[in-house]
Amino acid sequence: MHTPDFYRHFAQYVHTEMLLTMRCVSKDYRDVVERVITASFSSKRLIVHSGKSITLSLSNSKPRMERLENVTDIIFLLNCTKIGDYAFQHAVNLIVVNIPEGVTHISKNSFWGCSKLKSVTFPKSLKNIGAYAFNNCTRLSEVDLRGTGVEVIENEAFYYCEELKSMKIPDSLVEVGRFVFLRCFKLVPEGVDTKDNEAVLEHLRSQQEGGGREGDGA
Template sequence: MHTDDFRRLFVGFVMVDTLVAMRWLDRKWHKVVEKKLIEFEDEPFGEIIVHGGNDVSWGEAISDARKERMKQVTKVVFLLNITKVGNSVCRFASNLVVVDIPEGITSIGGASFGCCSSLKDIKFPKSLTSIGRASFIRCESLEQVDLLHTNVLELGDYVFDNCRSLREMKVPDSLQTLGSNVFCNCSELVPSTIDIDNMVDYDDVTFEVVDYLRSVQ
């Protein structure tokens, strides 16, 4: 990550002394993130994640300690020049309400925002081409998703599984692959907002869901 970009975002958003922040500039960005979330447990820190495209391992993401720390997160800041939202990076951030994914990011990793139960507003970039498995699973406050302006080609398995408040889903003509159980338990979803004729690659389980959506339109 370019030092100037790092300095602008890190010093601007993380609540630490500027001199301390400057001493951290030569470290990998993920060390800074973990220092904020882990090492300052007795300080009122942890509201912001500074994200640079890394993955969080499955084991780490579901650990009780990290789950508790993630409850503090209310904002995610993306560093410049990254192309991916890492796997599980915001998983269990139950107080995260708004996410603005910047232009240049092409993929959202698996379970990136899984179990963000307060998440209501997601802004997607035009550059986006894929949304990974279970990226928004159990985002129970999410009411609408608009991907029309993006270049999304693929929605992975279980992407919006258990998004029980989801009422409107808009997908672009570019969409080609729809995974298994993408809209499982989305009981409020209005089928007419999904252009399913462009879904050309899906397995038998998803075929049953798509077939049902066609029947009620």
């Protein structure tokens, strides 16, 4: 049985990625490595480990929220299957995100207010985009979900994505929540009611079938 002194000593010689792994698999390490994990947020690269979920626990304190504002790059480790609630909310300097294969859910508010986010790559495994997930991502310009298995897009998931010009949707999509496309000024033409999901989806599908000639910003 290792002592707390051993854990503290050991933590000095281990990379942050390994500390995150240790934190998940051994509660004995949690208190010891917590300070080291928190310190990793001071850099511009955020390394995230999770076997099942990235949760609010990564960003629920004011200091961590402040550090998230500095993050420009996210590295996902191991078998992440869910991006948890509020995981990267207010990461205002995040520009590009590559969500890894295996992730099935992007939960509520996970990228809310990432105002510089321009590009997101979605995995084939994706099934659900939660409420407010990309709300107020005001520089997001394109969303391509055709290669995914997305079935549900929840309330206001893309609300106020004012630079969004193109959204490709898969045949698997069966449920769209309220106000998903509200204030997406460049995505939906004036003649289409953004509160009418059926009308918006019909427009988006017509753009896919027509090669996006109309309303593509050309």
